[in-house]
Amino acid sequence: MTSLTREDLKTEQPISWCPGCGNFGILRALQTALVDLKIPREKYLVVTGIGCHGKLFNYININGFHGIHGRVLPFATGAKLANHDLIVLGFAGDGDQYDEGLGHFPHAARRNIDVKLFTHDNKVYGLTTGQTSPTSPQGYKSKTSPGGAIPTPINPLMLALASNASFVARGFVGDVTHMKELMKAAIQHKGFALVDILQVCITFNRAQTYQFYRDRVYKLEEENHDATDLQQALKRSRETGDRIPIGIFYQEERPVYRARLPQIKTQPLIKQPIKPTKLKQLLREFT
Numbered sequence: 507m508t509s510l511t512r513e514d515l516k517t518e519q520p521i522s523w524c525p526g527c528g529n530f531g532i533l534r535a536l537q538t539a540l541v542d543l544k545i546p547r548e549k550y551l552v553v554t555g556i557g558c559h560g561k562l563f564n565y566i567n568i569n570g571f572h573g574i575h576g577r578v579l580p581f582a583t584g585a586k587l588a589n590h591d592l593i594v595l596g597f598a599g600d601g602d603q604y605d606e607g608l609g610h611f612p613h614a615a616r617r618n619i620d621v622k623l624f625t626h627d628n629k630v631y632g633l634t635t636g637q638t639s640p641t642s643p644q645g646y647k648s649k650t651s652p653g654g655a656i657p658t659p660i661n662p663l664m665l666a667l668a669s670n671a672s673f674v675a676r677g678f679v680g681d682v683t684h685m686k687e688l689m690k691a692a693i694q695h696k697g698f699a700l701v702d703i704l705q706v707c708i709t710f711n712r713a714q715t716y717q718f719y720r721d722r723v724y725k726l727e728e729e730n731h732d733a734t735d736l737q738q739a740l741k742r743s744r745e746t747g748d749r750i751p752i753g754i755f756y757q758e759e760r761p762v763y764r765a766r767l768p769q770i771k772t773q774p775l776i777k778q779p780i781k782p783t784k785l786k787q788l789l790r791e792f793t
């Protein structure tokens with residue numbers, strides 16, 4: 507199959523996200539990005555974490571792996587190294603990626619593992635009913651921080667830039683067409699790509715609403731941003747107040763991790779013949 511339609515990408519699973527959830531925008535952007543790219547669907551692998559975002563696995567008719575909490579990047583990395591012909595798309599939550607899975611994040615970025623990471627950054631633990639997350643703003647009130655969150659939030663874009671990520675972007679669920687273009691750019695980028703998505707949780711996060719973001723977001727490409735300039739990218743990534751930039755902050759060409767692995771230079775690992783180890787010989791050697 508060479509071309510896909512949105513219908514091809516739908517599944518029969520009833521969608522259980524709350525009506526108005528920002529995840530609908532992410533699903534729609536993904537469907538339309540894949541339709542636009544005209545790449546056969548068997549080329550893709552979707553890997554999701556645990557949380558409301560993880561249900562995306564059930565709603566997109568693409569081969570997938572619904573992993574465990576915080577482990578999108580290890581699974582995605584393993585899949586990519588085993589079969590580098592796959593285009594590996596990871597979908598993680600803010601809790602999932604920037605709390606439970608935080609340790610994996612800078613390493614995937616600095617290795618330039620060729621996976622695309624889309625984070626549903628709703629600034630709240632959605633599925634477990636609204637606890638404060640690592641990206642919740644300081645002072646954020648929830649059942650786990652009734653007096654207001656004490657720590658400052660993690661800034662995923664600064665973290666990605668400081669970890670030498672070769673593609674760093676931010677999208678907003680209130681602008682699906684723009685987000686779709688970011689997804690396409692990330693998928694076409696050779697190397698690790700982060701698209702942190704401002705996703706609205708209408709049920710538990712009553713602070714970062716659609717209107718909150720509509721009043722603040724602006725597009726980098728409309729302000730002469732130079733995405734090859736790391737200093738500019740860092741400066742823009744620090745803007746978090748009344749003006750919140752969306753778009754591509756930074757992009758650079760750098761060899762991907764697997765290109766430096768001699769074992770898989772000629773063909774993917776899964777296509778290589780299995781040479782059974784001579785067990786007896788090994789046992790003799792090590793006993």
Ligand SMILES: Cc1ncc(C[n+]2csc(CCOP(=O)(O)OP(=O)(O)O)c2C)c(N)n1
Pocket residue numbers: 556557558559560575598599600601602603606626628630631632633634639
């Ligand atoms: C190891 C582990 N710890 C905790 C949980 C419980 N848990 C399930 S979903 C979730 C929060 C998900 O929040 P986030 O990643 O932001 O996703 P969202 O629901 O907001 O999309 C937690 C803590 C779990 N499933 N596994």
Ligand SMILES: [Mg+2]
Pocket residue numbers: 557599600601626627628629630631632639
């Ligand atoms: Mg969340």
